[in-house]
Amino acid sequence: MSTRRARLLPSVILLAAFSACTTTGGVSLRPDGSPGPQECSEKALEVMRYLKMRVGDAALAELDANQIRSRRITLYDGPIESMLREDLGTLEATTRLYGQVWTSGPQVVIRWYEAHPPDGDKVPICAVARLSDDQMRKLPESKPGTAILDGSVAAAYVVDSFR
Template structure:
């Protein structure tokens, strides 16, 4: 896996295909839609969601392939055109966003 490798991800394994989707502050389990380096589709990504700003922030620390061991990763979820922006009706500790999926990018560090 290399910095800038990317694929699509379902942001919350419990809300696949939901529209809109509500993300909660704290731990999150996501699911890869495509391959990410050596990680195959359906790999689970584990990370954390932050909801305090105008848009949701999702950072991933671990990946668990369907038939493999957990591996450390450093990746972030991104969507263009402000699509990770929280909807106005989001309550504290939550982020209601339009889509259940985003792109996930491997990074060298969280900033």
């Protein structure tokens, strides 16, 4: 880790320690079961500024830390633990991302609300999983409450609100 990151990390950890935990509760659902709009907390926006994470920045992430490098993965509605494969802002590769998965709509929706760097405490963030060419579209054999995807990797995009 660079000296600059090492000096910045304690400030971010302290800031996160005094913040309320970001929750995924209370998200409205659209008619197809996918999540509706949701604002990022002010604390997450502040922490992302300190972490040098700007809206639109992206890095590859393993969608499910339990299915790394799988050709096909099955995701379930509910909580998810993912892992960065590349640095994102000052978050290093192998940082864990914690969030929520929705599988009811035509495409899987993953929103990440927290990051846990390998050498620090969890901090609030706002990021979404994105892939082009309909690669987040669940396969037809997916059962209700699940989504089967070809591949285990997507891009984690930094956002300032969920749409």
